Amino acid sequence: MTSVNASKNPTSYYRDLGDGRWESTRAAQGAWNDHEQHMAPVTGLLTRALLRHEPRPGLRLARIGCEILGLIPAGEFTITTTTLRPGRTIELVQAEMIANGRPVVRVTGWRLATTDSAAVAGLTVPPLPGPDEAKPYSMTEKWGGGFIESLTGRVLPDHAPGRGRVWLTTDLSLVEGEEPTALEHLVGMADAANGVATRVHPAGGWVFPNVDLQLHLFREPAGRWLGLDVSVDFGPDGVGVTSTVLHDEDGPFGRSLQILTLREVPGADQPTP
Template sequence: MTPPDAEAFYVRLDDHRYIPTEHTRGPWDAAAQHAGPPAALLGRALEERPGARTDMRLARVTYEILRPVPIAPLEATVTVLRAGRGTEVVEAALAPEGGRPVMLARGLRIRTTEEPGPAVADGPHLPAPSETSASPFFGVPWEVGYHTAMEARFAEGSWLERGPGACWLRMRIPLVAGDAPRALDRVLVAADSGNGISNVLNFERHVFVNPDLTVHLQRHPLGEWVAVEARSGVDEAGIGLADARLHDEKGPIGRSAQSLFVAPR
């Protein structure tokens, strides 16, 4: 099926089924999605399933990227694994219609307090997006994809520099056609970029892909911009870790981590 021509990452077919557009396309395979958009889609499924409690918020989500996510119709299913008074654990799966799951998400939702409590800041602020300049993505062999659907502004480093980096990311289009972008969409669509922001190896000589992603959120972002302040390390055995602090313009909002599989091309 040809992806629809829509200014969004996905077109909704019904409550569970979606068609990806070409804006989901990642930089490595013309037939596969960047992991950011499907991660955000599963985040929505965890938060918005029928009967979901409105007094809880997603505090942690771990993704298992089982295989490349195709640019093809997908179905999201949700299962409640544990429901308690103060916390619940929910699992969502994304699969092509009639196929095996390609991505799993297990989320921890925590009950929020009715009255505001003490807030403790966690770390320094980054330079605001307005204090940085637009940063084009590294060369991608197709004109449209995740790299054109996201606006990037580096506060430290760049896509082409090796080592730690800090990049502000903003969605140019909504996650789902007809729906305004939501706070959780904005952070989850950006969090999988930590590996690329903090790359420590030559793209042309090495593969370094992440088979998982974990995001912890002490609060959900405010505003349109999310920053990923990341650094990567790689062991000689070919296993690495990309660790990132996540920010909005008010300050840190949480962390993300990606295990890395590293190999020569």
């Protein structure tokens, strides 16, 4: 039987039970269903697992690819890690979350060798105005669940259905009693991008969960605030994409993509986005 740490005021998203066993707290609760975990903190925890699996000096995570294999139940689960493709300058590692006897999320990470490329470094997008230049913003106006409630947000002007720019942070730790790395902390909020600038209201006639999360990181992030410059596109045949430029307070550090499955809910009224 799966147990759930249901404390009303958790200080972390997860508790380490030892021997590869973990337990989610209410803060990890998903936005679509009360009995599932949100993919955002799951991403942070599995990134933590990748970082701690046979670490290699001189290599860093440059791509984190998350495949959501089904509903992610709240409560207890295990994590296993392995090296899929060892290499001197390029390596592929994997972490898998297993709940109730089945894999529910599989994450792979490409580790690439770091070199000094400052002479050719360049960006195609400008940095977002910082969180101090933005207005207070709460995702709880559209979304429920413990994870969304745990976030502090700031929104930049011209927010609209399908297009938005926000900053997010949280005071909670990823793992109870542990200070997360900046990478763990920031990627642990990245999946929230799909809820930032929804084209339709999530309580209305359509649902649009993502079935993956792909993160491409061209530099190591820093700090506590995650900036999301989000665009959402819906196609005509039940598939959509959320595309995001990821920022910290020093500027852009990567991009994320989420493929969406669009499903109409018969008989539901559509609120204003």
